[in-house]
Amino acid sequence: xxxxxxxxxxxxxxxxxxxxxxxxxxxxxxxxxxxxxxxxxxxxxxxxxxxxxxxxxxxxxxxxxxxxxxxxxxxxxxxxxxxxxxxxxxxxxxxxxxxxxxxxxxxxxxxxxxxxxxxxxxxxxxxxxxxxxxxxxxxxxxxxxxxxxxxxxxxxxxxxxxxxxxxxxxxxxxxxxxxxxxxxxxxxxxxxxxxxxxxxxxxxxxxxxxxxxxxxxxxxxxxxxxxxxxxxxxxxxxxxxxxxxxxxxx
Amino acid sequence: xxxxxxxxxxxxxxxxxxxxxxxxxxxxxxxxxxxxxxxxxxxxxxxxxxxxxxxxxxxxxxxxxxxxxxxxxxxxxxxxxxxxxxxxxxxxxxxxxxxxxxxxxxxxxxxxxxxxxxxxxxxxxxxxxxxxxxxxxxxxxxxxxxxxxxxxxxxxxxxxxxxxxxxxxxxxxxxxxxxxxxxxxxxxxxxxxxxxxxxxxxxxxxxxxxxxxxxxxxxxxxxxxxxxxxxxxxxxxxxxxxxxxxxxxxxxxxxxxxxxxxxxxxxxxxxxxxxxxxxxxxxx
Ligand SMILES: Nc1ncnc2c1ncn2[C@@H]1O[C@H](COP(=O)(O)OP(=O)(O)OP(=O)(O)O)[C@@H](O)[C@H]1O
Ligand SMILES: [Mg+2]
Numbered sequence: 001x002x003x004x005x006x007x008x009x010x011x012x013x014x015x016x017x018x019x020x021x022x023x024x025x026x027x028x029x030x031x032x033x034x035x036x037x038x039x040x041x042x043x044x045x046x047x048x049x050x051x052x053x054x055x056x057x058x059x060x061x062x063x064x065x066x067x068x069x070x071x072x073x074x075x076x077x078x079x080x081x082x083x084x085x086x087x088x089x090x091x092x093x094x095x096x097x098x099x100x101x102x103x104x105x106x107x108x109x110x111x112x113x114x115x116x117x118x119x120x121x122x123x124x125x126x127x128x129x130x131x132x133x134x135x136x137x138x139x140x141x142x143x144x145x146x147x148x149x150x151x152x153x154x155x156x157x158x159x160x161x162x163x164x165x166x167x168x169x170x171x172x173x174x175x176x177x178x179x180x181x182x183x184x185x186x187x188x189x190x191x192x193x194x195x196x197x198x199x200x201x202x203x204x205x206x207x208x209x210x211x212x213x214x215x216x217x218x219x220x221x222x223x224x225x226x227x228x229x230x231x232x233x234x235x236x237x238x239x240x241x242x243x244x245x246x247x248x249x250x
Numbered sequence: 251x252x253x254x255x256x257x258x259x260x261x262x263x264x265x266x267x268x269x270x271x272x273x274x275x276x277x278x279x280x281x282x283x284x285x286x287x288x289x290x291x292x293x294x295x296x297x298x299x300x301x302x303x304x305x306x307x308x309x310x311x312x313x314x315x316x317x318x319x320x321x322x323x324x325x326x327x328x329x330x331x332x333x334x335x336x337x338x339x340x341x342x343x344x345x346x347x348x349x350x351x352x353x354x355x356x357x358x359x360x361x362x363x364x365x366x367x368x369x370x371x372x373x374x375x376x377x378x379x380x381x382x383x384x385x386x387x388x389x390x391x392x393x394x395x396x397x398x399x400x401x402x403x404x405x406x407x408x409x410x411x412x413x414x415x416x417x418x419x420x421x422x423x424x425x426x427x428x429x430x431x432x433x434x435x436x437x438x439x440x441x442x443x444x445x446x447x448x449x450x451x452x453x454x455x456x457x458x459x460x461x462x463x464x465x466x467x468x469x470x471x472x473x474x475x476x477x478x479x480x481x482x483x484x485x486x487x488x489x490x491x492x493x494x495x496x497x498x499x500x501x502x503x504x505x506x507x508x509x510x511x512x513x514x515x516x517x518x519x520x521x522x523x524x525x526x527x528x529x530x531x532x533x534x
Binding site: 053055074075076079080084086090091092093094095096097101102104105108109112113114117118119145 | 400401411412415420
């Protein structure tokens with residue numbers, strides 16, 4: 001579904017600060033893949049996401065979505081089929097809007113049109129039902145400004161928002177890293193469930209090796225802008241956390 | 251203070267409440283301090299005065315809104331397409347508008363509207379009509395902010411990172427928000443010109459801060475921060491500010507000192523949360 005062909009990203013090209021963040025990276029992501037991605041700090045993982053979403057322009061190479069070249073497509077246009085979740089829960093939701101308004105933001109525009117009211121009565125029941133799945137009591141707090149919720153709760157809503165209109169591909173950038181262990185586990189469970197239910201393709205960056213091994217059907221390891229490992233389910237299942245550390249030492 | 255003085259203060263307050271509504275859109279909703287206001291307020295007054303002089307008072311008000319909208323579009327263009335810092339973009343537009351405003355006024359520094367029909371000569375209930383205008387505009391904005399487009403606009407100011415990674419075009423939202431904000435500002439200028447039978451090329455000076463002062467006073471009284479209460483704060487605050495202003499004048503404070511008072515008021519109010527923090531640290 002998503003293909004990257006010889007993608008390179010070079011920051012501050014031609015200056016003494018030149019930094020090759022992605023080097024001639026080619027990869028093909030298949031429909032229904034749930035890929036976990038490891039790599040040391042600065043390996044280029046977030047940069048790879050930025051290239052896929054269009055937040056960053058590539059210096060070389062092409063990006064294809066279902067065979068169509070989207071290298072020049074603007075970020076907000078790609079966002080119709082690419083969903084993204086950040087590490088910082090504050091990045092995924094608008095703090096002064098209420099829970100229901102945030103949900104409506106990613107749901108209602110497409111359904112009712114630009115100049116219709118954003119939150120409809122019948123949607124409230126639908127939102128409540130969705131929030132119930134999170135099991136955080138959020139279904140009773142539709143009218144709470146989201147900035148008043150905890151980080152984990154905000155991240156859960158952000159995740160819900162990302163999948164209300166299921167994107168073709170979901171990008172998760174350390175989306176549980178800022179949460180306490182329990183919330184992190186919970187969000188990860190919900191993530192798995194949503195991906196399965198909506199049959200989404202997903203990429204998940206994490207620094208937690210166990211999470212990377214336990215989730216998904218494919219594993220990427222990035223190092224210094226290059227994809228040094230691309231393992232399928234079988235190779236992945238044979239790995240132990242200790243094996244992975246070797247790849248970090250490079 | 252006589253009833254007549256209070257009534258006049260409230261009427262002016264209602265006119266400036268439209269200004270505060272405009273500033274609210276840029277300052278609170280979009281989260282940018284927009285200095286276009288000092289120029290676009292005069293643009294509204296100038297356009298409206300010229301039309302009124304030519305016998306079209308209602309068209310004048312409509313066109314002042316449109317003209318203000320165009321001013322906002324220019325600032326938004328500088329911000330988004332030319333990547334100029336929001337504050338500087340506003341200052342540039344404001345500076346350029348000074349020349350444009352003089353051209354609209356055919357080079358004269360002021361226009362007097364003597365013996366011309368205006369909104370206020372045609373409808374005798376000045377206070378009533380101004381109250382109606384202010385409340386209707388407030389409600390229209392409230393409804394708009396509850397629509398999908400309104401929600402996108404609010405989200406753009408609230409969390410740009412999020413909106414950028416969504417399918418909303420942030421630039422489009424900035425164009426829309428700035429146009430709307432300055433449309434309201436200019437309409438306020440147009441109303442003031444008809445009310446005072448007078449438009450002056452320097453009339454916009456300090457209007458950004460004046461609009462802000464209205465918002466801040468309103469927010470001090472109405473503590474709720476939802477969009478509905480926010481808009482209500484603008485209207486109430488602008489009227490209260492004008493009453494305070496009138497009282498200050500009664501106590502002999504010269505009108506020319508009022509800009510200083512507004513500036514100090516806004517500076518203090520905005521820094522109160524920080525000053526409180528400092529104090530808490532000291533105590534700890
Ligand atoms: N805007 C930028 N300008 C210059 N260099 C950048 C920029 N963004 C990223 N880089 C550099 O590119 C490299 C890759 O960064 P990236 O954010 O993709 O790393 P990452 O794999 O996500 O790391 P982490 O695990 O710490 O999040 C780093 O060396 C970083 O310093
Ligand atoms: Mg990163």
